[in-house]
Amino acid sequence: MGAAMTEAGLFLLDLLLVLTLLCLAWWSLAATDLFKGIVLFIAFGLVLALAWVRLDAPDVALAEAAIGAGLTGALLLTTLSKLASSIDNPPAKRSSPVLLWVLLVMLAAVLGYAIMSLPQQAQGLADTVASQMGNSGVEHPVTAVLLNFRGYDTLLEMAVLLLALIAAWSLAPRAATSCEMDEALTVSPIVLALFRMLIPLMILVAAYLLWVGAHAPGGAFQAGSVLAAAGVLALLCGKRLEGRLAGWPLRLGLVLGTAMFVAVAAAVMVGGAHLLQYPLASAGKLILLIEAAATFSIGLTLAMLFSGQRPSRGPAS
16 A cells, blocks of 8 residues: 555656656747746756756756756756847847747657657667676666776767867957956955855865766766856855966866877777777776866866856966
8 A cells, every 4th residue: 555655656756757848848949038048947957956866867857957957957047147238129029930939849740650659668779788797897877887898989079078178268358357347346355255165075075976887876977067066156256266277287188188188099909909998907997087087177168168267367366
C-alpha cells in the first residue's frame, strides 16, 4: 500500500513538472514584456533542473541550474539593460504569422512521431560504458564519457566556447576604465560584504565539484560555471580586470583549457597511442589535469561573456 502511494505521488510530481515546464515555456515565449520573459525563462531553467534530477541525471541538472538558468539568465538581463533605449519605444504588436504556426505544428508533429517511434526497451550504450570503466581512469560514467570515450566532442566544445568569446569581443566596444565604472556604479556596502563572504565559498565549491567529478556528479563544466558565477558577482560589484592582468595573463587563462586538452592529446601520441587515448596507468591524472585547466578557462570565459567587453589595458586603479 505504501509503495503504491509513493509511486502515485511520484507520478503526480512528474506530471506537475511536465505541465509547469510547458506553461513556463509558453509564457516566456509569449510574454510581451522582455523582463517578464527573461524571469520566466530563468524559472523554466530551474524547473528543468528538477526534471533532470527526476530523470537520474544530476550532472545535467547541475549544468542546467548553473548555466542554463543562472548564467544565461544573467546574460539576458545584462543585454536587456543595454537595450533600454530600444525598449522605451517598442514596435507595435503584430499578430503571429500563419506560416510560423504552421512550422511550429509541423515541428511538433515530427518530434512527436520520433518519440512514438522509439523502441519500448532501448538498449543504449550503458552496458558498453560500464564494461569499459576499468580503462577510463575514473569511476563516474559521465566523466569517463566526456573526457575519455568522447573526448573529441568535449575538446570541440571548449574550442567553440572560446570562439564565442572572440566573436563577442570583436563586436563589442571598448570596456569602460576603472574611473568611468566607479562613477557610473554605486554598490551597497551590504552587497560588498556579501561578495567578500561568498567568493571564498564559491571557489571552494568549484574545487569540490572538480575533485568529486572523478567518482560522482560534478566535473569541469559544473565547477567552471560556479567559478563563472563568482566572476559575475565580482563584475556586478564593480570589480574589473585592469592593467597587466587584462593583457597576456587573461589570454593565457582563456586558452589554458583548450591548450591543455590539445597538449595532452598530442603527448599521448608521442608514446605510440592514438589521439586522446590515455595510458591506463596515468589516465586518471591526465583527466584531472585537463579538467583543472578547463575549469579555470570555462569560468573565466563565461564571466568575460557576461561582461560583454574586452577589459581595458589601462593602468590598474
